Amino acid sequence: MSDIYREIILDYYRHPRNQGKIENPDIVARDSNPLCGDDIEIQIKLSKDKKSIEDIKFNGKGCAISQASVSMLTEMVQGLSLEEVKGISKEDIFEALGNPDLGPTRVKCALLGLKVLKLGVYNYLGSKLDSEREGL
Numbered sequence: 001m002s003d004i005y006r007e008i009i010l011d012y013y014r015h016p017r018n019q020g021k022i023e024n025p026d027i028v029a030r031d032s033n034p035l036c037g038d039d040i041e042i043q044i045k046l047s048k049d050k051k052s053i054e055d056i057k058f059n060g061k062g063c064a065i066s067q068a069s070v071s072m073l074t075e076m077v078q079g080l081s082l083e084e085v086k087g088i089s090k091e092d093i094f095e096a097l098g099n100p101d102l103g104p105t106r107v108k109c110a111l112l113g114l115k116v117l118k119l120g121v122y123n124y125l126g127s128k129l130d131s132e133r134e135g136l
């Protein structure tokens, strides 16, 4: 991982964007990293037509990579339609993190936020997240 990305990750960890709660959220989802027990909850307020994300916040505990990646993700998806959110891949997360060389344990950390987001969106849309297919 290059120094600049290490700095960016630490900055998101120390000053998380979109951390907090939403009043009367349309979507709430929560999951934990099976390897460490750290967990993340995501809350989403949808637009009036219920098709896109108007506001999103997260809460939870975890390491710098998990907290930075979920915080970056919340910025990435503001205003996106739920269909667009379904299309976000783990590669998009790795790219936002600067394509660090992560071992399998850290990969779980980096992808926890995306997994929670997709669990919430799929559940809201009445379908099920295929974790294996998406590698989450």
Ligand code: FES
Residues within 6 Å of the ligand: 033, 036, 037, 038, 061, 062, 063, 064, 065, 066, 108, 109, 112
């Ligand atoms: Fe728990 Fe990274 S060590 S999420």
